[in-house]
């Protein structure tokens with residue numbers, strides 16, 4: 001026997017919350033508890049099977065059940081859930097008082113003897129909480145109340161196998177597993193004669209002073225815990241309290257306690273990991289146990305930083321439907337990356353801010369395809385309202401939207417957020433100023449405002465999609481994008497034809513071009529590529545008057561806009577993926593027989609054409625590339641330079657008198673007919 | 689090879705009965721309504737990952753369910769920190785010692801739990817039918833056979849004693 005007596009140390013519990021606990025709690029808070037702040041009774045669970053370094057108390061969705069229904073090998077811990085309705089109340093409530101109130105319950109259960117009949121009552125914890133259900137943030141603090149004045153001393157400890165033989169241990173273990181779960185936490189082992197387990201109240205009578213200490217000679221106090229070999233668990237503290245109160249003659253005596261610990265050997269359950277503790281109980285008078293002025297209830301759990309303070313569980317990722325949707329969308333794309341495109345840079349796509357000029361058939365379909373690629377910022381510009389003919393072709397609108405005559409841009413944005421709340425989408429009801437649409441005094445301020453707003457929107461975004469239904473409305477955005485050197489994707493429709501192109505970005509940066517180009521291949525570096533209006537000039541007219549491209553009145557085959565929108569998005573994504581971005585060179589073949597377009601300078605998704613022209617009547621595509629036209633009315637140096645010098649003043653002149661552009665570029669054949677738009681269609685024979 | 693719901697249910701019930709006998713801790717969950725396809729089997733255990741810095745041991749919960757669309761059993765799992773926040777798919781892979789070279793996304797990916805409608809890491813069921821067909825056609829308890837094979841991928845070992853059911 002050691003004569004050095006050190007204070008006995010106990011291993012405190014760690015809390016472990018199953019996510020289902022927060023789910024159930026949220027549901028109860030919303031449907032049942034609401035603002036009710038009264039303390040709720042809950043269940044905690046612990047096990048003494050297979051020792052953990054840190055003994056844990058678990059709570060889960062079943063913690064809220066009325067009756068204990070723990071899993072096999074688990075033991076009950078009685079819990080009190082004290083929820084506050086505001087963060088202030090949570091912060092400011094008197095923690096000492098809260099733990100004292102829990103302690104009072106324990107004190108009462110001990111004094112009345114209830115804890116002798118139902119020893120699991122000694123297992124008591126509380127959770128102080130505040131739930132911010134909007135943010136799915138749960139603030140909480142566990143406490144396992146014990147009296148700080150009870151200080152037993154450690155004498156010695158050893159394995160249970162030192163005092164019991166193997167057959168006795170088997171017998172003990174079997175008896176233990178036959179015990180009612182409420183009697184398993186604390187019990188007695190009688191060593192006189194055949195070893196056997198006894199309930200506490202069979203040997204200890206409440207307040208019975210007459211019981212002779214000798215009767216307890218052959219009794220060992222046992223409790224279920226599971227922790228380090230060197231220390232007993234927290235439970236022992238309240239057990240000692242109970243013993244001191246009901247067996248006051250044991251005060252100051254040396255007693256044996258057993259940490260009853262189970263372990264699994266194959267399919268067999270053993271108890272040979274149990275530990276015997278020789279402990280000297282404090283010499284304290286029964287009267288003083290609870291009433292001593294130095295007695296305080298303690299036991300709040302330290303937080304993850306090992307400080308005395310509450311913890312915060314941020315459950316947004318697994319509870320907020322919006323976060324779940326975002327994660328699923330991202331996962332889908334990650335699967336693609338993992339399985340097929342290991343080099344694809346999804347973050348680059350996700351962070352690209354897209355501006356959609358036009359919220360019609362093209363705008364709606366482009367937005368949906370961008371969503372599918374994981375783009376998170378999509379802004380619409382349109383000046384129209386949703387009409388009855390729209391919803392069947394424009395896939396962001398419904399019949400309901402027509403009734404209120406709602407604005408297209410804002411409605412498209414709203415509906416896009418309904419499809420995927422993770423998107424940041426906005427709509428701007430804006431008329432884009434156009435050449436040949438004179439601006440009178442009354443409209444001057446409004447036009448200037450519209451222009452400035454457009455410039456602001458374009459500069460705030462990374463990819464600009466031109467998806468309007470008229471050629472004239474594309475002019476100003478083309479010019480602004482050329483000036484701001486923005487990546488620009490243009491899509492225009494005919495009856496059964498379509499054109500998708502990326503505009504060149506005119507930088508001084510030298511573009512790298514693949515050195516070995518075959519004689520059948522031509523290559524245009526990205527900074528030399530033309531715009532929609534450059535091509536315009538060279539595009540031949542079509543003989544069929546019905547097949548007009550890009551006019552407000554254009555009638556299209558219904559599938560055309562979906563095909564074109566899909567191609568526009570795929571082209572944009574390919575450009576984003578290319579290491580040179582919009583400066584990526586465009587290759588095209590000169591020979592009809594050369595199918596093999598160069599695979600050099602391609603991005604991880606393949607080659608990047610300058611333009612895609614599609615002909616639904618033949619179900620085919622061609623991929624022409626053209627250089628910037630030095631007399632282009634939208635992107636030539638002369639026009640851009642003048643615009644940058646004189647800005648709105650220059651624009652006003654163009655709006656008033658489109659022929660002004662001819663003077664600037666020296667072009668004579670810009671607008672042949674102001675009222676009627678030029679016929680810009682093309683056919684495949686001429687397109688290569 | 690597909691199995692019927694009735695076969696699945698019989699197999700997991702046998703499984704759980706034997707689990708009780710073997711002092712294992714599988715739990716069968718039956719909804720009060722006893723609707724078809726909603727009974728499933730779960731087990732929770734603590735694993736101590738070597739390469740996970742945050743905590744010494746973490747709870748992992750395994751669910752064995754019936755997939756209506758594949759007509760096969762599916763195994764999914766979740767793990768969480770002690771505040772209840774879920775480990776991300778990538779973190780859980782790390783805990784299970786998956787390396788970058790393995791096709792993790794195809795093997796073990798996040799899907800919604802068909803009954804709880806919450807995200808769980810799921811052992812992808814698209815090849816389960818093939819495995820059942822090729823290896824366990826004659827097993828009397830195909831769930832035991834299948835789980836003994838695929839469980840260890842996610843640190844779920846099935847005691848050899850269960851083989852007597854097959």
Ligand SMILES: [Zn+2]
Pocket residue numbers: 530531532533534535628629632633634635636
């Ligand atoms: Zn141009």
